[in-house]
Amino acid sequence: MATTAPTGSPLSQPSLTHPPPPRKVTTVKALSESPGLSSIPSIYTFPKQTYHEPVSDTKEPIPTIDFSLLTSSHPGQRSKTIRELGKACRNWGFFMVTNHGVPERMMKAIIEVSREFFELPEEEKRGIGGKHVLDPIRFGTSFNESVDEILCWRDYVKIFQHPEFHSPKKPPSFREIALEYSKRVRLVAREIIRGISESLGLEKDYIDETLNLENGLQLIAANLYPPCPRPELAMGLPPHSDHGLLTLLIQNQIGGLQVQHKGKWVNIDPIPNSFLANIGDHIEILSNGKYKSVLHRAVVNNRDERISIAVPHGPALDAIVSPASKLVENVGNPPAYGAMKYKEYLELQQGTMLNGKSCLERIRNGD
Numbered sequence: 001m002a003t004t005a006p007t008g009s010p011l012s013q014p015s016l017t018h019p020p021p022p023r024k025v026t027t028v029k030a031l032s033e034s035p036g037l038s039s040i041p042s043i044y045t046f047p048k049q050t051y052h053e054p055v056s057d058t059k060e061p062i063p064t065i066d067f068s069l070l071t072s073s074h075p076g077q078r079s080k081t082i083r084e085l086g087k088a089c090r091n092w093g094f095f096m097v098t099n100h101g102v103p104e105r106m107m108k109a110i111i112e113v114s115r116e117f118f119e120l121p122e123e124e125k126r127g128i129g130g131k132h133v134l135d136p137i138r139f140g141t142s143f144n145e146s147v148d149e150i151l152c153w154r155d156y157v158k159i160f161q162h163p164e165f166h167s168p169k170k171p172p173s174f175r176e177i178a179l180e181y182s183k184r185v186r187l188v189a190r191e192i193i194r195g196i197s198e199s200l201g202l203e204k205d206y207i208d209e210t211l212n213l214e215n216g217l218q219l220i221a222a223n224l225y226p227p228c229p230r231p232e233l234a235m236g237l238p239p240h241s242d243h244g245l246l247t248l249l250i251q252n253q254i255g256g257l258q259v260q261h262k263g264k265w266v267n268i269d270p271i272p273n274s275f276l277a278n279i280g281d282h283i284e285i286l287s288n289g290k291y292k293s294v295l296h297r298a299v300v301n302n303r304d305e306r307i308s309i310a311v312p313h314g315p316a317l318d319a320i321v322s323p324a325s326k327l328v329e330n331v332g333n334p335p336a337y338g339a340m341k342y343k344e345y346l347e348l349q350q351g352t353m354l355n356g357k358s359c360l361e362r363i364r365n366g367d
């Protein structure tokens with residue numbers, strides 16, 4: 001039987017039957033605006049090794065995929081681009097997408113209206129949406145503020161765009177801008193996913209059809225990283241991989257994203273008017289590990305407010321994801337991951353403390 005210190009003593013532990021009341025966590029925006037803030041509360045301080053990990057000085061550029069060639073009617077151009085896409089997925093898991101056809105004004109508008117959203121009064125933002133991963137609108141801070149032991153220097157709002165469209169009521173223009181942006185970005189993402197399917201030696205529409213992308217989940221995740229007086233102690237987002245198939249990210253021209261490549265962190269500098277794409281855990285599962293969903297993180301700085309808009313695209317919530325049959329057994333690769341409903345994966349991930357790729361590791365077979 002467990003022993004407990006007598007209640008009331010300085011050693012008393014929170015009892016299991018009476019969990020401590022939920023922490024009241026302020027937003028990073030409110031915190032960063034506290035007058036005269038020159039340090040950060042200890043709950044935002046990450047262990048030293050986190051920020052002392054080497055940052056790569058590689059000159060190797062992150063791959064670029066010219067979207068207009070992916071959709072080219074010229075078969076030679078298309079197949080060459082598909083080979084490049086496959087190589088980018090195998091070697092980096094991240095790539096820039098240029099000539100995607102989404103107008104620059106839409107990219108600017110979604111960043112601007114997200115900034116306006118974060119400027120709403122605190123009580124108004126706090127009253128928005130729910131807390132569960134399947135709630136269509138979620139506003140919060142850190143990664144998962146109720147389980148994080150160390151808080152991240154980030155506020156966020158995540159809004160389901162598809163198969164059902166949702167929008168906060170304020171700012172009033174959010175709805176129209178988000179609707180237009182998410183529609184255009186979804187077209188780009190589905191086309192890239194078709195290319196990824198082909199690059200794996202599968203039918204062009206294999207992923208689209210097997211995972212029911214007509215009803216695929218799409219979110220807008222707007223991230224706010226306010227200036228931080230001690231950026232070397234804090235983390236905007238600690239290392240994680242993304243759930244789903246493909247995330248397309250833009251930012252307000254302030255750097256901060258780092259990608260794990262050949263064992264080091266590589267700074268990714270924003271290229272104006274292009275998307276930064278990365279493959280998610282469910283491409284890793286579907287490809288039976290041929291393509292890895294790569295760890296990335298966001299660091300912060302002490303000068304500029306950074307905003308990023310990540311748009312993850314996933315299977316339909318009820319779709320069951322498993323390694324593609326063509327990529328297992330008959331080619332001597334037993335399935336490396338168990339089958340799981342996308343929705344259940346999301347719930348599993350939300351209940352898991354942010355800890356590298358722990359969530360994907362939980363469904364990996366044989367280790």
Ligand code: OGA
Nearest residue numbers: 221223242257298308310
């Ligand atoms: C994310 C993410 C990185 C960034 O939202 O999953 O990785 O640069 N964001 O904001």
Ligand code: NI
Nearest residue numbers: 240241242296
């Ligand atoms: Ni991410």
